[in-house]
Amino acid sequence: MAATPNILVIHGPNLNLLGTREPDIYGHATLADIDGDLAAQAGALGCSVESYQSNHEGELIDRIQAAMGSSQGILINPGGLTHSSVSLRDALAATGLPVLEVHLSNVFAREPFRHQSFVSGIAVGVISGLGARGYGVGLEALVAHIRG
Numbered sequence: 001m002a003a004t005p006n007i008l009v010i011h012g013p014n015l016n017l018l019g020t021r022e023p024d025i026y027g028h029a030t031l032a033d034i035d036g037d038l039a040a041q042a043g044a045l046g047c048s049v050e051s052y053q054s055n056h057e058g059e060l061i062d063r064i065q066a067a068m069g070s071s072q073g074i075l076i077n078p079g080g081l082t083h084s085s086v087s088l089r090d091a092l093a094a095t096g097l098p099v100l101e102v103h104l105s106n107v108f109a110r111e112p113f114r115h116q117s118f119v120s121g122i123a124v125g126v127i128s129g130l131g132a133r134g135y136g137v138g139l140e141a142l143v144a145h146i147r148g
């Protein structure tokens with residue numbers, strides 16, 4: 001196992017709009033705020049992070065495939081693809097890497113169609129409803145999982 005695990009952070013569709021997107025649901029932190037906090041936290045945890053956002057399913061899948069051999073874990077908020085994408089789930093599973101799923105909102109307190117996740121079944125854990133703080137909690141938990 002790598003002494004300094006590299007964590008791929010994946011942000012799915014519409015998360016580029018954080019800060020202005022339905023702030024009553026998703027909060028006021030921007031994606032740059034979240035990525036900046038994760039980068040700072042990575043130093044303290046002794047890991048490195050690479051963040052990637054796309055609104056395109058195929059681009060997300062390409063980036064996830066590229067993590068094989070270069071990352072030791074994946075922290076992902078799949079956005080709406082959580083509830084629709086078998087292909088995204090298959091790509092994550094194909095890497096063989098531990099996956100930690102994060103949602104800003106509590107998807108279980110929202111519309112019924114958000115209660116199903118295609119990702120949760122292959123994730124080591126799920127954090128939902130802690131807002132931007134959930135990413136930091138997720139990173140710490142994922143690194144601890146990797147270190148065993």
Ligand code: DQA
Binds near residue numbers: 013014079081102105
């Ligand atoms: C989300 C929840 C999803 O249902 C939604 O489609 C998103 C964001 C969250 O972070 O709460 O885009 O993943």
